[in-house]
Amino acid sequence: MKKAGRNESGKKAMSRGGGAAVACLLLLPLLVLAVLKTDFMPQQLIHVGEASIAQDGDESSVPGGVEGAIWQPRQQQLVAKSKAAHDPVVEAPTSPNVVRANRDHKIKKGFLAMNGGMDGALIKSDGDVVAAPTRSKLSCNLSSYRTNMCAMQGDVRVHGKAATVYVVSASDDNRPDNGTITIRPYPRKWETPTMQLVREVTIRWRAPPGPGAPRCTVTYDVPAVVFSTGGYGVNIFHAITDIIIPLYNTAREYDGRVRLIATNYDRKWIAKYRHALSLISIYPIIDLDADNEVRCFPSAHVGTESHKELGIDSALSGKGYTMMGFRGLIRSAYSLKREWVTPINHGSKPRLVMVLRRNSRALTNEAQVVAAAAEVGFEVVAAGPEVVRDLGKFAETVNSCDVLVGVHGAGLTNMVFLPRNGTVLQIVPWGEMKWPAWTSYGEPVAPMGLRYAEYEVTAEETTLKDVYPRNHTVFTDPVSIHKQGFNMLWETFLNGQNLTLDVHRFTGVLQHIYQSLLPSHN
Incomplete structure (x- = not known):
């Protein structure tokens, strides 16, 4: 009886152990699926004014804590963080010598056009976008008085010389039915003569990964913003109002880790405003018009967010940006020492x-x-x-x-x-x-x-x-x-x-x- 009891107890123990093992085997695929689903979840859409704009759901990526604080991206840390986080999608790791050469090249050229010299955060590729989601998203705002703008995420391919952005397998319905839209990425659309000076960019969607869209030659793990240095950008009022503040509104959230792509590329303009541009993006600016590459991104904006002359409307931005915050960036960019005007001291002159x-x-x-x-x-x-x-x-x-x-x-x-x-x-x-x-x-x-x-x-x-x-x-x-x-x-x-x-x-x-x-x- 005791022997029989021990056998019965043993069978029960084996039954419990076997059930646990089976449960583990059943849960393992679900855990893998959960990880994959997390990695490839589409980005969250939020409403900004009248537009649906794509951004990461993680609020922690916004720099600075207090919006008005001085913004100082840490370039070396960002590049190191980027490499550590995204090495799994890089087919051939970049050697330290190449990274140093690229950094020296970037310092030498400043924030000028990039038709070749690239940093370690991207790869050359003969194939499609690495690990891109199977369904992309596109959302456009064409109703703003000042600017037209589209935001997209997923499989985004920018063909420079063709001035065309392909959004492969786009699933959103907030667009015309013919599969294309054209935007002049400069925020003065009520001034027709001005806008005629700005090169038009075509956006195409639901193109199949085969013949419908060109194959990637360069793949990035950071977003892109397409803008223009054309229009009236020659004087400082239009440079700040029409280009730099809208770039701040559009790209600040990326803390410098964003690729700026310029139509009507003006080398002198970019050199003049390099200080401010360097705190919007830590990378050289790409000359869209002269670019033979097909550059692929996980997300992009075509056009920039503009609210008013020489100002920011915090209610429209939806991100709490202010001109005080913008001036914090300017103070950092130009290393300006005085934050406040103080009362006149005895013997001194204002x-x-x-x-x-x-x-x-x-x-x-x-x-x-x-x-x-x-x-x-x-x-x-x-x-x-x-x-x-x-x-x-x-x-x-x-x-x-x-x-x-x-x-x-x-x-x-x-x-x-x-x-x-x-x-x-x-x-x-x-x-x-x-x-x-x-x-x-x-x-x-x-x-x-x-x-x-x-x-x-x-x-x-x-x-x-x-x-x-x-x-x-x-x-x-x-x-x-x-x-x-x-x-x-x-x-x-x-x-x-x-x-x-x-x-x-x-x-x-x-x-x-x-x-x-x-x-x-x-």
């Missing part, structure tokens, strides 16, 4: 930088105006075009000042370099220009943490009085000139006049600003 124009809206009594500012008590920096041209050096100059003064125009954009609580004084030319001046350079001031002052010239202070009689509509009804179209406004009130300031009246405005910098006013 610094005032005066941006001076030469071809239009110039001050005919420039020397007297500069002397008046000095007499009020300012240490004056007179900055003509020859001074402003070196942007990196001029950014430091502006940051060392407490006040920036200039006639309505692109030079006022240098306010982005002022320390917090600095003052912007805009001189508004004749011609009912108060509203345009406020929209472009007055309204953006407060969101940057700055103060604003204004000096509006009278009919006695414009050289238009030497061109037109006083009974001309230029003086009696300036708004009628506005109604004739922007070109007429531009030629008459912007390109058509210089200014002779009433020094006594202007001195009163400068005195008010000076008083605001005293300790009792702070």
